[in-house]
Amino acid sequence: xxxxxxxxxxxxxxxxxxxxxxxxxxxxxxxxxxxxxxxxxxxxxxxxxxxxxxxxxxxxxxxxxxxxxxxxxxxxxxxxxxxxxxxxxxxxxxxxxxxxxxxxxxxxxxxxxxxxxxxxxxxxxxxxxxxxxxxxxxxxxxxxxxxxxxxxxxxxxxxxxxxxxxxxxxxxxxxxxxxxxxxxxxxxxxxxxxxxxxxxxxxxxxxxxxxxxxxxxxxxxxxxxxxxxxxxxxxxxxxxxxxxxxxxxxxxxxxxxxxxxxxxxxxxxxxxxxxxxxxxxxxxxxxxxxxxxxxxxxxxxxxxxxxxxxxxxxxxxxxxxxxx
Numbered sequence: 001x002x003x004x005x006x007x008x009x010x011x012x013x014x015x016x017x018x019x020x021x022x023x024x025x026x027x028x029x030x031x032x033x034x035x036x037x038x039x040x041x042x043x044x045x046x047x048x049x050x051x052x053x054x055x056x057x058x059x060x061x062x063x064x065x066x067x068x069x070x071x072x073x074x075x076x077x078x079x080x081x082x083x084x085x086x087x088x089x090x091x092x093x094x095x096x097x098x099x100x101x102x103x104x105x106x107x108x109x110x111x112x113x114x115x116x117x118x119x120x121x122x123x124x125x126x127x128x129x130x131x132x133x134x135x136x137x138x139x140x141x142x143x144x145x146x147x148x149x150x151x152x153x154x155x156x157x158x159x160x161x162x163x164x165x166x167x168x169x170x171x172x173x174x175x176x177x178x179x180x181x182x183x184x185x186x187x188x189x190x191x192x193x194x195x196x197x198x199x200x201x202x203x204x205x206x207x208x209x210x211x212x213x214x215x216x217x218x219x220x221x222x223x224x225x226x227x228x229x230x231x232x233x234x235x236x237x238x239x240x241x242x243x244x245x246x247x248x249x250x251x252x253x254x255x256x257x258x259x260x261x262x263x264x265x266x267x268x269x270x271x272x273x274x275x276x277x278x279x280x281x282x283x284x285x286x287x288x289x290x291x292x293x294x295x296x297x298x299x300x301x302x303x304x305x306x307x308x309x310x311x312x313x314x315x316x317x318x319x320x321x322x323x324x
Contacts, residue, residue: 010094010116015057015106017123019045019254020177020277021099024121027178028167032097038105057084057105060149070147077148081108088112099123101159102137104150110159111152120161122168122175124273128306129299130157131271132202169276170305179279180256183263189222190321191262192246193255193269196230203292209239211270211291216243218314219321221265224249226258228272266324268317271296275308285311285320 014032016022022045025032035050036057037043046054061076063069084105095117098106110118125131134157141154153159167175192215197203216223223246227236233248240246251258255274267284269275270291275284288296289312300310311317 010114011092012095012097013055013088013091013093013109014097015099015109016042016046017099018042020124020273021121022046022049024099024175024177025049025097027176030097034091034093055087057087060104061147063147074148081150084108085112089114095119097121101161102157104144104152104154107152107154107159108150118164120159120164120166125271125276126273127168128171129303131296131299133295170307177277177279179277181260183259184261186263187224187265189224189264190219190266190268191249191259191264192223192225193267193272193274194226194228194231194236195270195272196228197270197291197293198235199230199232205235205239207292212240212246213243214290214314215268215287215317216246218317219245220318221245221321222247224264226251226255229254266321268311271300281307281309283324285309285317287311287317289313290317 011033012031013034013036014025014030015036015038016025017038019042022042024030025035026049032050033053034055035046035053036055037046038057038059043054043056058080060080061073063073088109092114093112094114096109096115097119098109099121100106100123101120109115137157138155141156145151145154166172169175169177198205198208225236225240225246226249227233229251236248240248249258256277259278259280265283267275267278267280268287270288270293271286275281275286278284286297286300286308288294288300288310297310297312300306300308309320311320
């Protein structure tokens with residue numbers, strides 16, 4: 001399967017879960033017959049890029065906590081998958097472009113009768129390396145199975161990639177992503193790209209505070225913190241108010257839009273696909289160890305194609321920033 005339509009080839013459906021995924025489709029000339037989406041925030045972007053080709057699949061149901069709601073969720077999810085299959089069956093879809101390999105819906109779609117070929121396109125950083133423990137994925141999958149999500153391979157993070165065509169930027173090198181436009185204004189500052197580490201329960205709040213104080217102390221320049229959409233802004237404002245050279249940068253349009261308006265002397269993140277998307281690798285550094293994310297640091301150090309420098313501590317960060 002390729003982005004160009006092959007004579008006699010079956011119809012293609014793509015399932016982008018984010019604006020990044022949608023941009024991959026656009027930048028690589030994909031022309032799917034159908035663009036599936038699950039969340040309301042994707043409807044507008046999908047309709048803009050692929051007018052008349054969007055199909056809302058909806059989502060599985062989660063229980064509210066009681067036994068009765070658990071049983072109701074299981075029934076609802078069984079009906080949900082039947083509905084998805086019924087919606088797609090008459091459309092003649094034979095080929096899929098997917099971005100997530102560990103999600104029940106994607107695996108359900110792969111198993112539908114009539115699907116002859118699947119492409120797995122890069123999702124971002126997690127496409128290349130496992131940043132969290134396999135036990136975390138297994139526990140998550142067990143909970144999903146209990147509430148009636150599609151069970152095939154649900155305890156495993158990865159599919160058998162030998163059975164699909166893999167496309168990505170840094171290993172297969174058969175995928176591209178356009179960099180942000182050249183910034184109109186240069187800032188004498190470090191842009192720190194936020195991650196929802198506290199919100200996702202990956203680190204404790206106190207650990208985040210300590211890391212940001214250490215980062216502020218290590219930086220010889222002002223630090224602009226660009227929050228992740230899932231970070232709690234109220235918490236962040238309180239946390240960073242006491243760190244003199246760190247301030248929150250408004251994030252209305254996302255990292256790529258921001259980077260097209262403003263350039264910085266350097267870029268850093270505890271962990272973020274955003275540093276890959278920027279493409280400003282000589283100026284960028286990952287600092288997961290400063291946030292107590294030792295497993296993530298180890299995973300990044302073991303990824304041979306990683307184009308972003310890995311910085312271990314405040315002193316190493318200070319030395320890195322002194323070069324920019």
